[in-house]
Amino acid sequence: MSVTLPDAEKVYTDLLARLKPAVTGETVMVGIQTGGAWVAERLHRDLGIAAPLGTLNISFYRDDYSSSGLHSNVRPSQIPFDVNGKRMLLVDDVLYTGRTVRGAMNELFDYGRPDTIDLVVLVDRGERQLPICAQFVGATVTVPKGAKLDLRRDDSGRLSLHLEEK
Amino acid sequence: MRNPQLNEKGDLQHLLNVEGLPREHLVRILDTAASFVGVTERDVKKVPLLRGKSVFNLFFEPSTRTRTTFEIAAKRLSADVINLNISTSSQSKGETLLDTIDNLAAMHADMFVVRHAASGAAHLIARHVAPHHHVINAGDGRHAHPTQGLLDAYTIRHYKSDFSRLSVAIVGDILHSRVARSLIHALNILGTPDVRVIAPQTLLPTGVAQLGVRVFHNMNEGLRDVDVVVMLRLQNERMKGPLLPSAQEFFKCYGLTAEKLALAKPDAIVMHPGPMNRGVEIDSSVADGGQAVILPQVTFGIAVRMAVMSILGGGS
Amino acid sequence: MKIHVKGGRLVDPKNRVDAARDLFIAEGRIAGVGASPGGFKADRTIDATGLMVMPGLVDLSARLREPGLEYKATLDSELYAAVAGGVTSLACPPDTDPPLDEPGLVEMLTRRASSLHLAQIYPVGALTAKLEGERLAEMAMLRHAGCVAFSQADAPIKDTMVLWRALQYAATLGYSVWLRPQDPFVSREGVAHDGDVATRLGLPGIPAFAETIALATILELVRATGTTVHICRLSTATAVDMVRQAKAEGLPVTSDVGAHHVHLSEMDLGYYDSHCHLVPPLRSLRDRDALQAGVGDGTIDAICSDHTPVDEDAKLMPFSESGPGATGLELLLPLTLKWAQEKKVSIVDALARVTSEPARILKIEAGHLGVGAPADVCVFDPEIYVKVTPRSLRSQGKNTPFLGYELPGQVRYTLVAGDVTYQVETRNE
Numbered sequence: 057m058s059v060t061l062p063d064a065e066k067v068y069t070d071l072l073a074r075l076k077p078a079v080t081g082e083t084v085m086v087g088i089q090t091g092g093a094w095v096a097e098r099l100h101r102d103l104g105i106a107a108p109l110g111t112l113n114i115s116f117y118r119d120d121y122s123s124s125g126l127h128s129n130v131r132p133s134q135i136p137f138d139v140n141g142k143r144m145l146l147v148d149d150v151l152y153t154g155r156t157v158r159g160a161m162n163e164l165f166d167y168g169r170p171d172t173i174d175l176v177v178l179v180d181r182g183e184r185q186l187p188i189c190a191q192f193v194g195a196t197v198t199v200p201k202g203a204k205l206d207l208r209r210d211d212s213g214r215l216s217l218h219l220e221e222k
Numbered sequence: 223m224r225n226p227q228l229n230e231k232g233d234l235q236h237l238l239n240v241e242g243l244p245r246e247h248l249v250r251i252l253d254t255a256a257s258f259v260g261v262t263e264r265d266v267k268k269v270p271l272l273r274g275k276s277v278f279n280l281f282f283e284p285s286t287r288t289r290t291t292f293e294i295a296a297k298r299l300s301a302d303v304i305n306l307n308i309s310t311s312s313q314s315k316g317e318t319l320l321d322t323i324d325n326l327a328a329m330h331a332d333m334f335v336v337r338h339a340a341s342g343a344a345h346l347i348a349r350h351v352a353p354h355h356h357v358i359n360a361g362d363g364r365h366a367h368p369t370q371g372l373l374d375a376y377t378i379r380h381y382k383s384d385f386s387r388l389s390v391a392i393v394g395d396i397l398h399s400r401v402a403r404s405l406i407h408a409l410n411i412l413g414t415p416d417v418r419v420i421a422p423q424t425l426l427p428t429g430v431a432q433l434g435v436r437v438f439h440n441m442n443e444g445l446r447d448v449d450v451v452v453m454l455r456l457q458n459e460r461m462k463g464p465l466l467p468s469a470q471e472f473f474k475c476y477g478l479t480a481e482k483l484a485l486a487k488p489d490a491i492v493m494h495p496g497p498m499n500r501g502v503e504i505d506s507s508v509a510d511g512g513q514a515v516i517l518p519q520v521t522f523g524i525a526v527r528m529a530v531m532s533i534l535g536g537g538s
Numbered sequence: 539m540k541i542h543v544k545g546g547r548l549v550d551p552k553n554r555v556d557a558a559r560d561l562f563i564a565e566g567r568i569a570g571v572g573a574s575p576g577g578f579k580a581d582r583t584i585d586a587t588g589l590m591v592m593p594g595l596v597d598l599s600a601r602l603r604e605p606g607l608e609y610k611a612t613l614d615s616e617l618y619a620a621v622a623g624g625v626t627s628l629a630c631p632p633d634t635d636p637p638l639d640e641p642g643l644v645e646m647l648t649r650r651a652s653s654l655h656l657a658q659i660y661p662v663g664a665l666t667a668k669l670e671g672e673r674l675a676e677m678a679m680l681r682h683a684g685c686v687a688f689s690q691a692d693a694p695i696k697d698t699m700v701l702w703r704a705l706q707y708a709a710t711l712g713y714s715v716w717l718r719p720q721d722p723f724v725s726r727e728g729v730a731h732d733g734d735v736a737t738r739l740g741l742p743g744i745p746a747f748a749e750t751i752a753l754a755t756i757l758e759l760v761r762a763t764g765t766t767v768h769i770c771r772l773s774t775a776t777a778v779d780m781v782r783q784a785k786a787e788g789l790p791v792t793s794d795v796g797a798h799h800v801h802l803s804e805m806d807l808g809y810y811d812s813h814c815h816l817v818p819p820l821r822s823l824r825d826r827d828a829l830q831a832g833v834g835d836g837t838i839d840a841i842c843s844d845h846t847p848v849d850e851d852a853k854l855m856p857f858s859e860s861g862p863g864a865t866g867l868e869l870l871l872p873l874t875l876k877w878a879q880e881k882k883v884s885i886v887d888a889l890a891r892v893t894s895e896p897a898r899i900l901k902i903e904a905g906h907l908g909v910g911a912p913a914d915v916c917v918f919d920p921e922i923y924v925k926v927t928p929r930s931l932r933s934q935g936k937n938t939p940f941l942g943y944e945l946p947g948q949v950r951y952t953l954v955a956g957d958v959t960y961q962v963e964t965r966n967e
Contacts, residue, residue: 131257363858
């Protein structure tokens with residue numbers, strides 16, 4: 057089965073357009089490392105969000121820790137603002153099983169209690185294992201079960217999607 | 223002979239000693255600790271990694287301070303912590319060390335944090351337990367105190383970043399010090415070009431230079447232009463007798479005062495594994511002065527122990 | 539019972555024999571070598587084709603753990619282990635519980651041992667009461683009860699005055715004193731050679747000079763008193779040199795080394811292998827090499843097993859708390875053969891260190907196979923390598939650093955005073 061992946065830059069442009077009406081002066085943004093953080097960096101700049109960008113590394117909250125162990129290269133999470141009562145946009149690159157988002161929300165609540173969290177994803181590939189859905193989606197794609205869908209960023213900052221079939 | 227700390231896949235199975243720890247494992251522990259420092263600054267200073275796991279603190283030699291830091295580290299990882307202070311007198315009633323371990327293993331312990339007065343005790347336990355148990359050496363005799371060595375290395379990296387240009391002096395009772403041995407190995411693995419020990423001959427082990435250090439007997443020579451000064455604790459029972467005439471004389475020759483510290487680089491940091499003997503190995507003006515990083519060491523120590531536990535506790 | 543040991547290669551170091559010769563045994567003694575004595579009719583013939591026939595081994599130190607330490611081993615188990623290792627005579631040190639400082643204890647021990655009809659034992663009596671190093675033991679009475687020499691085993695005499703007087707007293711009566719040189723002060727709390735390995739492992743050290751300081755004291759006292767002294771368990775290069783010089787000077791000293799120390803060094807401690815917790819400690823490679831050279835040139839007269847059965851629980855402890863010592867009766871021959879192979883020592887010279895030489899130190903007539911000698915014989919297959927496992931060892935002590943090693947030599951028959959006390963049936967006779 058051959059899959060045609062969309063151009064990530066085009067998808068990003070669509071996502072940005074969808075998000076613009078939803079952003080207010082109160083909005084804060086958090087990106088999930090590493091791909092989500094790349095998307096969030098761009099959105100944060102292009103949407104002109106006032107509060108500094110937060111990043112989450114959910115290694116300490118992954119539910120596969122007891123089978124896979126702690127992931128190497130754990131870069132610290134950084135939430136440079138008080139999350140209590142905030143309207144938050146949580147950004148990830150690819151929405152898949154939903155487990156990463158669950159881990160991210162668990163971690164966020166250890167910082168405090170946001171007022172709302174909306175989930176923003178560049179692409180949604182389906183195959184959810186948890187009752188989680190995104191409020192803002194750049195594009196929906198269908199890829200073979202079990203294949204690895206990755207976002208990459210080149211030296212110039214261009215984003216692209218890649219598929220690795222197993 | 224296989225490295226007793228690693229499993230067949232080369233993953234870290236136990237933390238027994240810094241010596242023989244592959245560099246990538248050491249660096250990974252320090253990097254992971256950096257992430258945990260962030261966790262300890264949050265509202266909820268806890269992550270769920272070790273939820274449902276049991277950490278047994280087995281202290282065959284009393285040490286409230288070390289036990290507490292391991293307890294806090296385990297609790298911040300959401301583990302259940304059981305503290306056992308086992309006096310050697312109850313051991314002499316017939317139950318052997320390995321009997322004790324078998325009993326606790328039957329209570330579904332996942333991790334043993336072991337402090338023991340005999341060098342090699344943690345190795346013995348690690349050799350004995352089933353593969354799903356993990357052993358962390360919290361100090362065995364004169365041999366090793368790896369989490370202390372790692373937290374010292376973390377502290378040095380935090381303040382000095384590049385090990386490849388550092389001069390580090392370790393001062394005091396090297397002979398009986400597991401802290402010194404572990405730090406010396408860590409500094410060597412991390413590529414520190416100049417590691418010095420400063421002590422009278424009575425407080426240096428035979429052939430100490432083979433550990434990878436330069437030996438000084440004189441503080442004024444040994445401290446010259448160093449970046450880091452690590453003072454060791456001098457145990458009370460060693461202050462008089464055949465090793466040293468008195469605490470006062472030790473302080474005169476090897477105590478760290480502001481005047482002696484002035485021989486080091488102006489931005490040198492001063493470390494101490496605690497608890498300090500003020501006026502024996504370190505003067506209060508130095509211990510409380512701007513160059514001392516003794517309290518940050520304690521904070522980093524919790525993050526380093528969290529890192530070790532979370533790296534050992536994961537995977538099947 | 540008349541026995542004909544047929545077709546073997548006879549190695550008899552004392553008589554400088556290494557040749558194909560038959561052995562004829564009658565009434566517990568060697569009746570003939572090579573040619574059959576007139577009128578000899580064998581009741582039994584042992585086919586020794588392809589095997590070596592040697593005098594039973596004479597071991598200068600084997601702890602049998604009786605009386606008092608039967609949970610570690612018993613006379614029955616250890617004397618059987620002895621003959622399984624080809625050892626037919628052994629000296630047992632006085633560090634039993636209570637120590638061998640009373641004639642009654644010695645008589646009981648020898649009587650129990652002889653009733654077992656296995657290896658012959660030669661008790662070494664305590665030099666001081668309770669081995670405490672303060673009052674002299676009743677040496678004459680102990681001698682009468684069967685003690686062949688006097689020793690402190692591993693217990694120190696801290697007071698040099700007591701050591702001096704003990705040597706004088708023993709010299710008066712013409713007894714030998716066996717001493718292991720170790721200064722009790724500088725070795726205090728030590729469990730390993732004070733060197734690179736102990737420093738790395740954080741183990742309290744026993745410096746090499748703990749041995750040489752004590753040895754210098756002993757040699758001075760020998761010079762002063764003329765006492766015959768056997769120096770036990772040399773472990774350092776310097777001590778080997780000192781003994782070499784003392785012998786050249788003509789002092790009445792002999793010496794031995796433990797079989798383990800001929801092969802192992804501090805490097806073998808690995809990660810705290812408590813099987814390598816030995817007394818004296820395993821020392822540096824340089825020391826080990828000097829010990830080998832000392833055995834080679836005769837400075838060290840004998841190799842002994844220093845057999846010390848230790849129960850498993852006592853070994854499953856942190857190194858410094860573990861019970862010291864290794865089982866050795868069954869490894870004495872294999873370790874001697876291994877040394878001979880590695881150092882290209884002739885079989886006659888090698889086996890002298892475990893037969894005629896220790897017999898000379900013990901002043902017993904065993905240890906050779908001349909006509910008229912006691913028929914203590916070991917017949918072994920030098921070509922077979924035996925893997926050392928807890929099951930392969932008959933000793934109650936399974937504690938040896940050589941577990942898992944394949945060592946040369948399999949004992950097939952052991953004869954004590956003309957009786958077959960041990961045999962491995964592998965083929966038809």
